Amino acid sequence: MPKLYGDKQGKKFRIWVDRVTSAQFGLDTWSVKFDKWELSDEGPKGCTSTVVLRTKDSASDGFVWMHMNQTWLTGFGATDQSYSWLF
Numbered sequence: 001m002p003k004l005y006g007d008k009q010g011k012k013f014r015i016w017v018d019r020v021t022s023a024q025f026g027l028d029t030w031s032v033k034f035d036k037w038e039l040s041d042e043g044p045k046g047c048t049s050t051v052v053l054r055t056k057d058s059a060s061d062g063f064v065w066m067h068m069n070q071t072w073l074t075g076f077g078a079t080d081q082s083y084s085w086l087f
Contacts, residue, residue: 014039021080028055035073046076 020034030053038045052067072078 046073
């Protein structure tokens with residue numbers, strides 16, 4: 001990740017999430033689903049992300065990420081393998 005730090009400096013770049021839903025399926029476990037979008041000079045890119053979180057008091061934000069899955073949205077995925085996409 002260090003080589004990607006600042007790679008969008010001086011460029012128009014925007015990131016946001018929408019369609020956020022969550023469900024608790026255990027005493028301390030949650031599933032969160034959302035669409036993540038990036039808009040840059042390369043055009044819009046989007047994916048659906050699903051994350052499984054577990055509560056943990058000792059974690060800095062109170063949760064531990066257990067699993068994450070991302071799937072490109074039809075028509076908004078990367079066109080080549082060189083595109084950098086970090087959650």
